[in-house]
Amino acid sequence: MVRIISYKQRQKEDGTNFYLLEVQGGIEMVLSKATGQYYVTAKRATVSTTFDEQTCIGLIGSEMSGKISKITTEPYQYTIKESGEEVTLNHKYIYLPEGVENSEEKLAKQLEEAFA
Numbered sequence: 001m002v003r004i005i006s007y008k009q010r011q012k013e014d015g016t017n018f019y020l021l022e023v024q025g026g027i028e029m030v031l032s033k034a035t036g037q038y039y040v041t042a043k044r045a046t047v048s049t050t051f052d053e054q055t056c057i058g059l060i061g062s063e064m065s066g067k068i069s070k071i072t073t074e075p076y077q078y079t080i081k082e083s084g085e086e087v088t089l090n091h092k093y094i095y096l097p098e099g100v101e102n103s104e105e106k107l108a109k110q111l112e113e114a115f116a
Contacts, residue, residue, distance in 0.1 A: 001026070001063045002095060007056035008046065019056045020046040023095050025068040043068040045093045065098040 006022040025043045032039055045068045049056065075090045 002066055002068060004059045004062050004064065005044070006060065007049075007053070009053070019049050019051055019053060021049055021051075021056060021059065022046050023064065023068065043070070043093045045095045047095045066096055066100075067098075068093050069096050 002023040002025050004021050005024045008020045008022060009017055010020060011017055023045055027040050027042050029038050030041050031037075051059070070091050070093055073090055073092050075088050077086055078089050079086050
């Protein structure tokens with residue numbers, strides 16, 4: 001299960017607005033490579049919607065079946081907001097509905113079939 005924690009407004013190339021829901025998975029314990037101490041975190045992802053802003057606001061706090069999965073991407077630059085440090089990442093987190101396979105190979109095949 002994931003929980004809807006927020007929403008974001010974005011703009012299409014034609015200038016019209018659309019909304020994303022920000023979803024968050026359950027808490028996880030992660031071992032810090034820098035300090036050797038454990039910390040608590042939760043994976044987050046965004047999901048495109050066809051909803052208006054009021055609907056998105058009303059959905060905050062709702063739960064959806066599914067999970068957040070880490071997938072490999074082409075390397076890209078990311079700036080850490082808190083420190084301003086720029087790092088290179090080669091992954092992102094995506095929301096997967098219940099029943100969708102999470103292996104990258106199977107996921108790529110399912111996405112290919114969905115958009116064929």
